[in-house]
Amino acid sequence: MLAAFCLLLFAGLVFNRDFWRELPHKAVPWPVAGASVCVLALLWQTDAAVLDALSIHFLALTTLVLLFGLRLSCLLFVLVMALQWLMNTQSLEQLLWALASGWLVLALNYAVYLLCFYYLQRHLFVYLFVGAFLNSALGLVVFMLLQAWYQADQYSAHQLYDSYLIFIPLAALPEALLNGMAMTLLVIYKPEWVYTYSQRIYLSGK
Template identity: 45%
Template sequence: MILPSILVLLLAAWKLDWQAWLADKNRQHLCFGAAIALVPLWMLQAGVKEGLEVHFLGLTTLALMLGWRMGVLMGTLSLLLITLFGFEPWSDFGVNLLLGVIVPLSFSYFVFLLTYSYLYRHLFVYIFVAGFFNAALTIAVKTLLFAGYVLWSELYSWQVVQDNYVGILPLLLFPEALLNGMAITLLVVFKPRWMRTFFDRDYLINK
């Protein structure tokens, strides 16, 4: 799965204004800081069976902070660091990149676009729908994608996947939603300029 992942990365990097990004040291620090912040979060893995570990994602916050293009690139950097540190095998890098970073982050950003386009633009909509509920949906999508991949690769039977992986999903939904919801709330209140998808004119002015 490394080839489609590389194509997506090239697409993400293609139309970025790299000249402006390289000239903006604060933006660079924000991007790399967000990527590094995910590393300890992804290191906190738990699981009974090898290959069926679970961890919190934080990808919704990353998508809302950096946008889709830079979010994909920085999420890839986080995964690269995790793999270099030995928490994930290199043989699974392509799968982890596509199913663990690119697809869930893209899904999360798509949900944001839906809320921005079709829901009333209000601060609470941004925090609770684009942030809180979006994060719960995102970890659900990621978990089900990996469950499908494990079944397709015949690594474990459905019963094992259900008992040791999919069955844990309900326990992850609220903590993932709360983690991202709190992070987004703090960022919007104290560092709104860090949020690429948050605009005062849309969510605060004349509300």
């Protein structure tokens, strides 16, 4: 019920009438969007199960939100979860909670990007290191804490810490490297694909 309420509230705020009216006119690289959905679905399949209902895997949500912006990335993440539902044996309730958690991480990552944009120097290093690298590590920490909180009635605090939460530092670094490298390659070779990046702004350092 909590996951469903969070989803309805967030969807009402993000997917309003203006979003659907403007969506057909947005200059979105749709083949890239489709490929991103498939890549994320595969990444979420390559997980390491540590408890029956808990596993550790790459999120790559920071790259998604930096690449497409908040609203479109939330929509694409719905497609990722739909593919997860087709490929997984997880219950609908678990998938809904994963969707709600993913949306929260996307919103958090986008908020951190905006804070960097308005309060830090607009430099390529700041965009990549803070907006992508550190931001993605923060997102993974929040996501894993949310999953542990959701399973708190199934496992004791000791079980959750020893079998799941203890792996947060080990998982955060690879997550940060994955997103940092992905965004570095994108802003160098395909900056026109990246919604949150402008060479005119970040290369001038203003």
